[in-house]
């Protein structure tokens with residue numbers, strides 16, 4: 001968030017998401033009112049708020065699915081209306097947004113994350129298939145690759161959507177209650193994995209979760225920013241004077257949902 005920017009880190013803590021005085025109304029009813037905040041590179045922003053507070057609405061605006069009633073959103077410094085680099089962003093919507101009758105296999109769903117908005121009809125090449133395999137490996141769903149997504153359990157489906165969001169190696173991951181419907185053991189290894197991704201893979205996160213214990217454990221007890229019923233908790237990966245760290249270039253191949261060894265330094 002903007003508060004964490006400082007002269008020492010200014011060169012590597014550029015805004016990834018800038019929300020500037022944004023309001024949103026459904027049928028003349030205010031859902032968000034003059035909201036302003038920045039998410040900087042390497043921030044992990046956890047968004048907490050009661051049911052109906054506008055969390056999903058905010059995420060949907062940030063990924064361009066709905067337009068603010070007023071105000072401006074910029075992604076990587078570009079106004080949303082002109083932003084085209086959607087492969088830099090992975091988005092996992094709320095689970096119930098998915099139609100269970102969708103007749104696609106797991107592999108097809110993960111691969112569809114590569115199409116982006118600008119290359120819808122591009123042919124898949126070997127590199128694409130390798131990226132897909134890596135993402136399925138990371139989420140431990142390679143055995144499900146040829147199964148119909150509609151026939152999987154809720155938790156398995158959620159892993160598929162995470163793999164789909166990861167397949168482009170995004171710089172920003174936006175997750176809307178990603179662990180709903182996942183058993184507690186998988187939840188734990190999932191959080192373990194995203195912490196690792198935050199600390200070692202240079203990924204910026206914006207995550208909505210009702211798992212307050214997990215949010216507090218990683219992001220602390222004091223929100224960095226509050227607006228209406230929304231509370232933003234923030235953790236930055238490293239100290240501002242330590243921007244030169246280079247040990248971030250793992251490939252997706254190195255990730256694996258459960259049982260991978262996390263370096264002691266980032267525990």
Ligand SMILES: Nc1ncnc2c1ncn2[C@@H]1O[C@H](COP(=O)(O)OP(=O)(O)OP(=O)(O)O)[C@@H](O)[C@H]1O
Pocket residue numbers: 026027031049050051052053054055056057058
């Ligand atoms: N398509 C819609 N038309 C009209 N009102 C809507 C629509 N979608 C959401 N709302 C309303 O906007 C408000 C914010 O909804 P939103 O889904 O953003 O909340 P949320 O904070 O994500 O809630 P939850 O924690 O329950 O997921 C709610 O009062 C909701 O009823």
